[in-house]
Amino acid sequence: MEEYCVIAKERARRPTDFIRAREQRVSKECPFCPGNEEMTPRAVAVYRDDGVFADGETRIRGWWARCIPNMYPAMVQAPDAPTGEWVAMPARGGHEVIIESPEHESSPATFDQETISRMVKVYAERYRYHMQRGSAYVSIFKNWGREAGASLSHTHTQLIALPLVPPQMMRELSAISSMPACPYCNIVEREARSERLIFTKGDWACIAPFYSQTPYEMWLLPFKHISNLLELDESMLEDLGIALKGALHRLSALLNDPPYNYMIFQMRSGYHLNIRIQPAVTKIAGFEKNTGIHINPVPPEQAASELRSVS
Template identity: 55%
Template sequence: MMSGMQTMPELRRHYFLDEYCIIAAERGRRPTNFRRDEAKPGDEAACPFCPGNEGMTPPSDAVYAGRGVLSDGAERVSGWQMRVFPNAFPAMVSSPEPVNRVVTGEWTALPGQGYHEVIVDSPRHRENPADFSQEHMERLIRVYRDRYLHYSESSLAKYISIFKNWGREAGASFSHSHSQLITLPIIPPQIKMELDAFRRTSFCPFCNIVEKEAGSSRLVGEDDDWILIAPFYSLVPFETWILPKRHFSSLGEMSDAESRSLAALLMQALRGMKSVLNDPPYNLMIFQLPSGYHLNIRIQPAVSRIAGFEKGTGIRINSIAPEYAAAKLSESAKSDGRSPKS
């Protein structure tokens, strides 16, 4: 019997944090169908993100149309390509009711002060981000950069989180493609730990990842400015990271050429995931700070359950080795024929 064809589970330590994940890949059992739940047909009429339904959302702060960046007045702007407005059910608000900073003298509570906005990133209800044109993805990256720069001026924003949830299982409440931005009055603990690790080394840990992973079996793709990898420390099956080869902290520091090549590599990542995993739900997260950091983008298919072991230990079990994921994703880019560099 060859049923003993299982690779040894491995505890893999994070590149530079004291965190672990378990890679427990079973050779004969490698699921590659992670299809997300699809929206029911005919739900456009009730979709607040669809053109014509702008009145169902709060007025826009920024409407990106061919004729420039506009904002809603008494009349809502139509004919847009992307539309940015405050989330109707925000996690953070700009003027919260005053709360006591310290509730009991023992435990801390801070006002949830900040901004939470929705970026409707396609005017087409059924458009899959993996099918965006290069031009449209370039536009989305410009919008991410614009909104990041806008909030980086605010004293309320210590941290700006930009992310995209695709599919209900990934947390999206609407099937119409959109991204979100939430500002926080604190630096999240995860980022704080990363910054502490930066201080302990004489080099940038992310520059080190770029250098080492570029020559590894986990490299999925690259162009002149960016690399796409299935990271050594992968928390979920087919997780990918995109890192700039040049050391810089935020989208605000990106050149126009870097912005265009990022769009191309991001499209390769999304197309690869859609084709290899049959359009899975996923979370896409942009990690950035105004300075002293190395921008990175992480894409995690939302396909594994967080259950008792994960909650009890903080350690995730990933059933797909990143080396296998990288091979599958590169193969798909080659057959796709649109890989920036093959």
């Protein structure tokens, strides 16, 4: 909420300025591809047509999605006590990787409707699991492309369950509590009638936010005041999948499958769920680290217009 950005029209760019060479995508030796399940830790949830299972001694095959512990976790169930002279707390929580599809050469931008729909349902289920275990915050995010932080090219989402509400969210909640009404309700209602609207799908709006930190940043917001994925009914969850795929498809078509991050912002209660998609096409460098202010050479109105024009 208290983010700043500079819309630098003087540095104006066209979509082609952000297009870079595609990464070589290989499936040989990919630990996330079917047949290579032994290369990963035991899955905590294996999704198949006949149910959800956990891996035992042998790995379960025939899955359409798999959820595995991260090999290099940032948070663990039973952490060591912290040491050192500064304030510290144990890294208690969870760190999982959700492999959303067995297909190596696919991504949410190209998923069919069933796959994207299943993906958001898995997000909701894993969110529920960690919130029920007492996590204070569950971060769900996707890094797509090496420049966006993905170390493996096979499509996957990360989930990190935290023992605390992160400072960024605390600041946001504090700002929201000082306002007379929910700012996101205001944003979605106003922007749905603005030139920054990209599209709507059912109860969802996809907008280029006024305070876009990156070129072609997109937000997905429900029109209804809903705090998290668990409050969505079946049809809103379904529409979220379609809207997310629609947004990513537009981005991919316009910028030739650029690296990006998307992040789900949600809270147990008292919040307005939103999903932010940020293409990783500009560098976070000295100025941003020194000031926290992002320079964005593409005005959101231009971004929305170009994203709208993708069929």
